[in-house]
Amino acid sequence: MNPYDQRTETSRKGAQGAGGVALISIAALALWLTRDLDPGTLSAMGSGMLPRILAWAVGLCGVSLVISAFLHSGERLERGNLRGPLLIILAIFAFSATIRPLTIGSVTTPGLGLIVAVPVAIIIGGMASAEARIHELVMLSLGLTPCCMLVFCDMLNLPIPVFPQAVIETMPNGWGAKSMLRISALIMIVAAVMVFYASRKRAVTHRGERE
Amino acid sequence: METFLSNLSLGFSVALGLQNLGLAFLGCLVGTLIGVLPGVGPVATIAMLLPITFSLDPTGSLIMLAGIYYGAQYGGSTTAILVNIPGEATSVVTAIDGHEMAKRGRAGAALAVAALGSFFAGSVATLVIAALGAPLTKVALMFGATEYFSLMVMGLVLAVVLAGGSVLKAVAMILVGILLSTVGTDLETGDERMTFGLFFLSDGIDFAVLAMGIFGVAEIMRNLAQPESRDVVRKPIGRLLPSREELRQSWAPVLRGTVLGSILGILPGNGAVLAPFASYAMEKKLAKDPTRFGKGAIEGVAGPESANNAGAQTSFIPLLTLGIPGNAVMALMVGAMTIQGIIPGPQVMTGNPNLFWGMIASMWVGNLMLLVINLPMVGLWVRLLKVPYRLMFPAILAFCCIGIYSINSLPTDVMFIGLFGFVGYFLIKCGFEPAPLLLGFVLGKLMEENMRRALILSRGSLSTFITEPISAGLLLVSVVLLAAAIIPNIRKGRDQMFVE
Numbered sequence: 001m002n003p004y005d006q007r008t009e010t011s012r013k014g015a016q017g018a019g020g021v022a023l024i025s026i027a028a029l030a031l032w033l034t035r036d037l038d039p040g041t042l043s044a045m046g047s048g049m050l051p052r053i054l055a056w057a058v059g060l061c062g063v064s065l066v067i068s069a070f071l072h073s074g075e076r077l078e079r080g081n082l083r084g085p086l087l088i089i090l091a092i093f094a095f096s097a098t099i100r101p102l103t104i105g106s107v108t109t110p111g112l113g114l115i116v117a118v119p120v121a122i123i124i125g126g127m128a129s130a131e132a133r134i135h136e137l138v139m140l141s142l143g144l145t146p147c148c149m150l151v152f153c154d155m156l157n158l159p160i161p162v163f164p165q166a167v168i169e170t171m172p173n174g175w176g177a178k179s180m181l182r183i184s185a186l187i188m189i190v191a192a193v194m195v196f197y198a199s200r201k202r203a204v205t206h207r208g209e210r211e
Numbered sequence: 212m213e214t215f216l217s218n219l220s221l222g223f224s225v226a227l228g229l230q231n232l233g234l235a236f237l238g239c240l241v242g243t244l245i246g247v248l249p250g251v252g253p254v255a256t257i258a259m260l261l262p263i264t265f266s267l268d269p270t271g272s273l274i275m276l277a278g279i280y281y282g283a284q285y286g287g288s289t290t291a292i293l294v295n296i297p298g299e300a301t302s303v304v305t306a307i308d309g310h311e312m313a314k315r316g317r318a319g320a321a322l323a324v325a326a327l328g329s330f331f332a333g334s335v336a337t338l339v340i341a342a343l344g345a346p347l348t349k350v351a352l353m354f355g356a357t358e359y360f361s362l363m364v365m366g367l368v369l370a371v372v373l374a375g376g377s378v379l380k381a382v383a384m385i386l387v388g389i390l391l392s393t394v395g396t397d398l399e400t401g402d403e404r405m406t407f408g409l410f411f412l413s414d415g416i417d418f419a420v421l422a423m424g425i426f427g428v429a430e431i432m433r434n435l436a437q438p439e440s441r442d443v444v445r446k447p448i449g450r451l452l453p454s455r456e457e458l459r460q461s462w463a464p465v466l467r468g469t470v471l472g473s474i475l476g477i478l479p480g481n482g483a484v485l486a487p488f489a490s491y492a493m494e495k496k497l498a499k500d501p502t503r504f505g506k507g508a509i510e511g512v513a514g515p516e517s518a519n520n521a522g523a524q525t526s527f528i529p530l531l532t533l534g535i536p537g538n539a540v541m542a543l544m545v546g547a548m549t550i551q552g553i554i555p556g557p558q559v560m561t562g563n564p565n566l567f568w569g570m571i572a573s574m575w576v577g578n579l580m581l582l583v584i585n586l587p588m589v590g591l592w593v594r595l596l597k598v599p600y601r602l603m604f605p606a607i608l609a610f611c612c613i614g615i616y617s618i619n620s621l622p623t624d625v626m627f628i629g630l631f632g633f634v635g636y637f638l639i640k641c642g643f644e645p646a647p648l649l650l651g652f653v654l655g656k657l658m659e660e661n662m663r664r665a666l667i668l669s670r671g672s673l674s675t676f677i678t679e680p681i682s683a684g685l686l687l688v689s690v691v692l693l694a695a696a697i698i699p700n701i702r703k704g705r706d707q708m709f710v711e
Binding site for chain 2: 015016018019022023026030033034037038041042043044045046047048050051054055057058061062064065068081084085088089091092093095096097099100102114117118121122123125126128129130131132133136137140141144148152156158159160
């Protein structure tokens with residue numbers, strides 16, 4: 001139905017086997033995780049009954065997919081370019097590690113707040129596109145971050161840390177957090193506009209040199 | 212009749228309140244925006260905005276989310292006509308003849324007929340919802356746990372049958388969805404199920420996290436793999452008012468499309484998606500000169516667009532009356548309702564008449580707004596089409612992260628959208644559709660609860676599902692439909708319909 005689907009249709013048959021294996025592994029994981037749960041009886045269902053039935057059913061679907069993949073000699077699974085998806089995940093992880101202090105094992109990340117987390121996510125994530133241009137991404141993050149700060153933290157008052165913790169601690173008394181937010185948002189917007197004009201000027205002179 | 216009118220007037224008194232009016236407008240505007248932009252769907256957007264609805268009242272938030280959904284249907288047709296890329300999956304058909312019209316300089320007429328047809332269809336569909344809401348709710352209120360379980364089974368089976376692609380894969384996705392819904396503390400026994408002993412999983416998987424992961428993030432990953440090409444029509448859009456001849460040609464297709472879409476939308480599967488395809492096929496069959504189709508026949512825009520909008524709107528009926536979501540957007544609506552503490556189902560109409568009728572009335576108000584948003588402002592939307600995807604997706608990504616973080620202030624939630632996104636991407640690569648998974652997830656908890664209750668009442672006898680007449684009937688319908696989808700002969704016909 002989706003016009004894009006047809007292009008990937010050839011890879012689907014080989015992918016069927018992979019999909020089947022994935023289902024079987026999900027089923028096996030669920031069965032292993034629910035091994036200690038009491039299935040109970042039909043008149044008094046325990047916590048383990050439904051998950052185990054479902055896991056068996058999922059496994060069954062997986063097995064039939066694998067079998068049908070063997071019967072219809074399918075093509076190989078298309079080797080998709082993993083660079084994009086991995087960079088997207090990396091961007092999301094970078095956001096969650098920088099937005100506020102996060103402890104994983106013995107490591108604690110410094111909480112850097114929205115003002116750092118959003119640009120980091122935009123620039124890392126933006127590189128996922130094959131046509132990414134770094135100056136565009138810098139401009140985008142300089143423009144978008146203040147908008148997010150104003151909308152989410154100022155207008156909607158969501159409890160999201162804006163500034164790095166270290167900055168908040170050294171902030172002189174009497175400085176309102178809101179006014180600091182607005183001032184820094186303004187500075188970033190001005191910077192975004194400046195980068196925009198600078199890059200356009202450069203593009204114009206480049207074109208001029210070529211001609 | 213009298214109660215019908217008093218209900219509608221109650222609805223309008225709610226929908227015309229200043230705040231709700233504003234939220235409906237906001238929803239329609241955002242909906243049109245994302246409908247116009249290819250690569251951003253209503254599902255991902257609603258998932259993204261779920262966190263913001265926390266701070267709104269239930270009626271207002273549902274009005275806004277509904278506006279996004281049908282606004283996207285309008286916006287999708289603009290892109291289909293002007294760029295030949297369906298902004299939404301449902302406007303694939305509109306692109307065929309609509310873009311041809313645009314190439315001949317009649318884009319204005321195509322846009323106007325699409326918008327006017329959609330408005331007419333939307334108005335009729337609103338009346339259909341209002342008329343069917345009360346009686347269907349009465350029927351649903353008689354349902355006990357046994358019937359409810361069977362009804363949900365039928366809803367899920369219909370979702371499988373009406374979706375394109377492999378039946379087996381769709382069934383597997385639904386099962387995985389239900390399995391995911393059982394993660395977390397079991398309410399009956401207090402046992403922790405499949406939590407890996409992790410604290411943040413003991414409440415179960417968060418709906419917003421799952422939805423945003425497998426729709427928002429996975430969609431970005433999928434779109435990145437596809438090279439972008441947009442050929443925006445260079446010709447002027449032309450006069451917006453269709454000529455008398457064009458109006459004469461389109462009124463009958465609009466009527467037929469509205470009826471067809473309304474009926475298909477009511478089905479508790481994803482019938483609305485079929486509506487434009489079915490309407491296009493019908494118009495082509497009925498036309499005196501079918502060869503005109505594909506070369507810019509206005510009937511090929513008027514019929515499918517009306518059917519599309521009517522179906523999109525009547526697909527709210529199963530959700531509002533029975534509590535059964537038909538498609539991924541409706542599943543998100545269930546999520547939004549649950550977040551607000553409202554359990555979707557027949558009790559919504561009796562318990563929250565303001566919400567029920569206010570939402571229905573707001574749909575008509577929203578359709579009227581969309582007419583204004585779309586036609587005079589079409590130039591603005593065209594300019595938006597020039598924003599390349601490489602700049603759009605980092606912004607979407609940032610919004611997703613902020614939105615999810617703001618729900619619980621948990622960085623782990625943000626990480627989970629990345630993980631679910633990757634899982635969703637992998638599933639898409641393997642040929643699975645993520646929508647059935649979400650449907651299964653949303654209905655999973657309710658299904659388990661009702662199954663337990665039904666089995667307690669019957670003292671553990673599974674035969675209760677076939678001896679109770681209503682439940683038996685529902686299950687019989689499900690079996691027949693499923694068999695029909697699997698039996699090769701009929702299946703060929705079904706596939707053909709999707710190809711067309």
